[in-house]
Amino acid sequence: MSVGHANGSRGGLRFASLGSGSKGNATLVSDGESMLLVDCGFGLKEAERRLARLGVHPRQLDALLVTHEHGDHVRGIGPLARRYDLPVHLTPGTWLSGKLGRLPRTHWITPQSRFAIKGLDVDAITVPHDAREPVQFRIAAGDRKLGLLTDLGHPSEHVRQAFRGCDALVLECNHDVRMLAEGPYPPSLKRRVGGRWGHLANGQAAALLTELGLDRLQRIVCSHLSEHNNRPELALEALTPLLDGDETRLTVAAQDDGLDWQAIH
Template sequence: MSGKVPEGRGRLSFASLGSGSKGNATLVSDGETHLLVDCGFTLREAERRLAGLGLHPRQLDALLVTHEHGDHGRGVGPLARRHGLPVYLTPGTWLSGRFGELPLRHWITPQARFAVKGLTIDPVTVPHDAREPVQFRITAGKRCLGLLTDLGHPSAHVIEVFAGCDGLVLECNHDSRMLAEGPYPASLKRRVGGDWGHLANGQAAWLLARLGLDRLQRIVCSHLSDHNNRPELALEALVPLLDGDASRLKVATQDAGLGWQTLD
């Protein structure tokens, strides 16, 4: 994971600091406005990974939070307090009590559009076992990026809102067979594979087919489980939708994340 923020005002770019069960964070930028979506890493690790992508935390304009689970929120409070960052989150996410004091706190109302400087954000309610989870559709100019992870099942609302994106960060959490035969206890298998857990590779492919592929320039497989998935299985599930052409597909990994991707 290395590089600098792509230049060019109004060009929508994104990168992953890392994605998986041990920590998630995504950068989104239009060249002038820089957002960090979630921070599931320690303060020091988040700072290190941001530096690898060419940003100091004080260059961030806002920190958006999808939900309170530790792999998405662990570093939110420490990063916001150390660097004076405004944090946007739903009241339900805040009431989880997991973030500590947030001096610059802004409420997100699901389905209510808001803007941070040059970026327009649509927070979207999703089925996941958190208090008030959302995912985001982010727009700059004529380009839009869908961030769609931590999704128990592809609801009709999700399909409607995320159709027609130019880029998509899509959860491919587990391979159903690996989950069934893997080391998790039965209760955790039911939680992960249930309607309020995480998307299987096959569900991700089903959803992608219904969102439409015509405009999609970049599709990033994300939130892959260390124990219940492999990158090649996630790609294998999605490639047939692209007539065997994997050039639009990337994988965001836990350790290396994913370098900057720009939507033209």
């Protein structure tokens, strides 16, 4: 895919995934003039390779945004920022975790507030997750809104309010409850993953979608699927009944292949 195609047309909103899951997460968002990378859980060379696959060079990035300090979200943030002198937007709590190393340019995120990067408006939404000061993002270009909502222990009321009215949603479908219960994790980790500060199960994601409303959603992306505790067909099976037969709106961001550019019209 050419770089011009990757950037999209001026005034539009597009997104793509470098990969999503327990081994690394990263999402590109562009309005044709600016481009953001939200999280980067891949090492430098792998991140460069995955960006190139989507027609993007790191020097095209206007900023790196960080949701929280867990390794599958920040492994490549410091190396990318240092190699290409990129600004990093993150909460003070995420920075104080000490997991990112030296950063050339930092911009503090205040949770529950909005900031702008060129033509993109970014709302940072506090979420219940077992990290220092985690946020997820709603990103808008004009009247088009993309919600990025993973690493969520449970859908709190303010989360439900914040992510209503999106045109596209990247939504965590981390685990199948039965697979988690019967899987290889030790009991303490099972409690953490399935608890109120862990990750969303397929059924929770479906229930949240129902509350958010589906009329406006053009694209719904199942993301952050557990390698050991979920399968793509189970995530799709949980969400498909909500779509009244219009399954074209639903897809999965894979760990290895990510997700190609998706346009929001």
